[in-house]
Amino acid sequence: MKTTSDRLKRDWKDLEGAARNGLLDRRAFLRGGAAFAAAITGYSLAKPAAAEPLADDPWSQVPGANSPPYEKRSRHEEKILRTLSNPNGEPRTQHARSPHHLLNGTFTPNGLHFTINHAGTPDIDPAKHHLVIHGLVKQPLVFTLDTLARYPMVSRMAFVECGGNSAPFFSKEPIQASVQALHGLVSCAEWTGVRLSTLLDETGVDPKAKWFIAEGADAPALSRSVPVKKALDDSMIALYQNGERIMPGNGYPMRLLLPGYEGNMNVKFLRRIKLVDQPGMSYYETRTYTQLLPDGKSLQFNFLQEVKSFITHPSPGLALKGPGLYEISGIAYSGNGRIAKVMVSADGGQSWAQAALQEPVLSKAFTRFRLPWKWNGGPAVLQSRAWDESGDVQPTRAQIIAVRGESKRVPPVTAFPGQHYNGITTWAVDENGEVKHVYA
Amino acid sequence: MFTREFLTCAVVFVFVAVSSAALGQTPSLGKPINPTDIAAWDISVLPDGTGLPPGSGTPAQGASVYVQKCLMCHGVDGKGGPNNALIGNPPLTDRERDPVKTIANYWPYATTIFDFIRRTMPWQQPRSLTNEEVYSLTAYILSLNKLIGENDTMNAETLPKVRMPNRDGFIVRYPDKI
Numbered sequence: 001m002k003t004t005s006d007r008l009k010r011d012w013k014d015l016e017g018a019a020r021n022g023l024l025d026r027r028a029f030l031r032g033g034a035a036f037a038a039a040i041t042g043y044s045l046a047k048p049a050a051a052e053p054l055a056d057d058p059w060s061q062v063p064g065a066n067s068p069p070y071e072k073r074s075r076h077e078e079k080i081l082r083t084l085s086n087p088n089g090e091p092r093t094q095h096a097r098s099p100h101h102l103l104n105g106t107f108t109p110n111g112l113h114f115t116i117n118h119a120g121t122p123d124i125d126p127a128k129h130h131l132v133i134h135g136l137v138k139q140p141l142v143f144t145l146d147t148l149a150r151y152p153m154v155s156r157m158a159f160v161e162c163g164g165n166s167a168p169f170f171s172k173e174p175i176q177a178s179v180q181a182l183h184g185l186v187s188c189a190e191w192t193g194v195r196l197s198t199l200l201d202e203t204g205v206d207p208k209a210k211w212f213i214a215e216g217a218d219a220p221a222l223s224r225s226v227p228v229k230k231a232l233d234d235s236m237i238a239l240y241q242n243g244e245r246i247m248p249g250n251g252y253p254m255r256l257l258l259p260g261y262e263g264n265m266n267v268k269f270l271r272r273i274k275l276v277d278q279p280g281m282s283y284y285e286t287r288t289y290t291q292l293l294p295d296g297k298s299l300q301f302n303f304l305q306e307v308k309s310f311i312t313h314p315s316p317g318l319a320l321k322g323p324g325l326y327e328i329s330g331i332a333y334s335g336n337g338r339i340a341k342v343m344v345s346a347d348g349g350q351s352w353a354q355a356a357l358q359e360p361v362l363s364k365a366f367t368r369f370r371l372p373w374k375w376n377g378g379p380a381v382l383q384s385r386a387w388d389e390s391g392d393v394q395p396t397r398a399q400i401i402a403v404r405g406e407s408k409r410v411p412p413v414t415a416f417p418g419q420h421y422n423g424i425t426t427w428a429v430d431e432n433g434e435v436k437h438v439y440a
Numbered sequence: 441m442f443t444r445e446f447l448t449c450a451v452v453f454v455f456v457a458v459s460s461a462a463l464g465q466t467p468s469l470g471k472p473i474n475p476t477d478i479a480a481w482d483i484s485v486l487p488d489g490t491g492l493p494p495g496s497g498t499p500a501q502g503a504s505v506y507v508q509k510c511l512m513c514h515g516v517d518g519k520g521g522p523n524n525a526l527i528g529n530p531p532l533t534d535r536e537r538d539p540v541k542t543i544a545n546y547w548p549y550a551t552t553i554f555d556f557i558r559r560t561m562p563w564q565q566p567r568s569l570t571n572e573e574v575y576s577l578t579a580y581i582l583s584l585n586k587l588i589g590e591n592d593t594m595n596a597e598t599l600p601k602v603r604m605p606n607r608d609g610f611i612v613r614y615p616d617k618i
Contacts, residue, residue, distance in 0.1 A: 151469075278488065281486070
C-alpha cells in the first residue's frame, strides 16, 4: 500500500492518460509537487528560460498607499469588466454580462455579477422601502428592512441564471465570441436573508393559495407568478449578496431568491407578494420567458435552469502559449441540486475523463471543475459535460436543437433566438493555441 | 414527590418551547394593513378578470390616447417604431425565418394587455394612465388586431371574455412543481 509521501513523489509523467489527446487523471495536480505550482497559477506554461537575477522593485522600496475605507481592486485589474448591451440607457432592456473567462473560483464578485434590468436601476431609499404580503393570507402584513433585520436569517450559495443565457447557441453557425458573450448571463453569490416561509408563517396562508405574484418597485413594476410550493421550499427574501447589502443592479434593498429557478422570476426591488389561486399570466411569463417550439407550441413555466457546464480556461481569448501542461477548468451547476460528476473530452466527445470537483459541492450553486491536460501542440476539441444528483445529464447541442429548433440565420451575439440552452459547449484549439467556438 | 412533579412540569415546559420554535416562531414584527390601504399597489390583474378595476373604454377613445402617449415608440397604428410593433400576425411555424411573437399570434390572455399597459406604460411615466385610458388603449390594440370589433367596449366584464387565438398554445413545462 502506497503512503501519501509515495504518492507525492509521483510525477504527472507517470500517470496514464485518462482520455485521449492528453487528458490526465484528475488527481495528477493534487499528487504533484512543486513542479505543479506554476501550472496552477498561470495559463502560459511554455518551458521558461532561466530566471533573471532578483532585485527589489520600486514598490518594495517605499511605504505603500493608505488603506481606503472601501477596498478597490488593483488598478491593473480595472479592465476586467462586464459587457453592456445598452450602455446609453435607451428605452429598452439593459444586460451586463459576467467575464467568466477572467474570473476563477465559484462565486462572482458583486461588481461583476450579471444584471438585467428592463427599465434601469431604481434609486431606492432603504428607510422608505416596504414589502407587503397580502392576497390569500389570514393577515396582510407590511415589513420594512428594520423589521426584517430582527428575523432569523439564512445564508446560502446560489447561482442566478437568465432564461436567455447562452442564447447564441441557437444560431445556425457558431458565433465567435468569448465565454462572457456566450454564457455571461449567469453568476453565483452567497445570499443572506429571511426565508419567505418564515414570513408566510406570520401572515398565514389560505389553503386556496397556489401561486404568489412577486412584484418589484422598479418603473415597470415587473411581476412574475411563482408556485406557493417553491415559497414553502427554499425561497428567500435576500438582503445581502456576498456579505454586503445587495447591489443596486441586483435588487437593492431586497430581492426574491428562488434557488435554481429562471433568473427573471427572482424579482428584484421586491415590494409586493400577493398570494393567489391562479398565475397572473404576466407579460414576462406569457410572452418573453416562454420558449417557442418548431411546431408552434410553447413551453411555459419553464422554472428550472437545468444541469449545465462550460469550460472557462481555456476559452476564446485565452490562447495557449506553447505545448505543455495546462489545467482545464470551468463551471458546472444545476437548478436540481448538486453537481454529481463532470466529464471532459479533448477529442470532441470520443473519449472522456472525469474532472475533479472543487469542494464544497453545493446545491444549486457553481461548482468549479478542473482537469490536468498535456497539450501536445496539435488540434484539440474540448468539451465538458455535467451530471447532477437527480441523475440529469447535460444534453448535447444536437439533442437540444432536435427538440427546440435553431435560428435560420446567424443573429447578433446579444440577440435571443432561443432560451434555456444548457447543452454542451465546444472549443477547438488549433496548432497556434488559438481557441475557437465550434459545434461538434 | 414535589421534586418529581416539578421535574415533570419542567419537561413539559421545555417541550412546548422547543415545539413552538420548530413550528417557526417569528418576531411578529410585520405590521397589519387593511386591503384598502394596499389598493394603490394592488394592480395585479388575473386572467379570469380578478383585479380589473371599474371603468371602460372603446377603440376610438384609445386611438386618441395612443397618438398622444404611445405613437412615439410604437409607430402609427401600432406598426412599430423604435420599439415593438403592436400588430402583425405571422405564423409561429415559419421555417424560413425566426418566428416573431406578437399579441395576435402569441399572447394567450387579453387581460395581460391591460395589466402590462397599466403597470409599465408609458415607458417614461409608468402608472400615469387612468383606468379609463388603459381600457381604451387595450380596446384599441385588440381592435387593430381584429380580435374585437371596432365598436366593442372593454371593461371588467368583457375583457376576460376576449378569446385570444393562441390560448391553447402553451405546454406547462413542470406541472409537478406547481
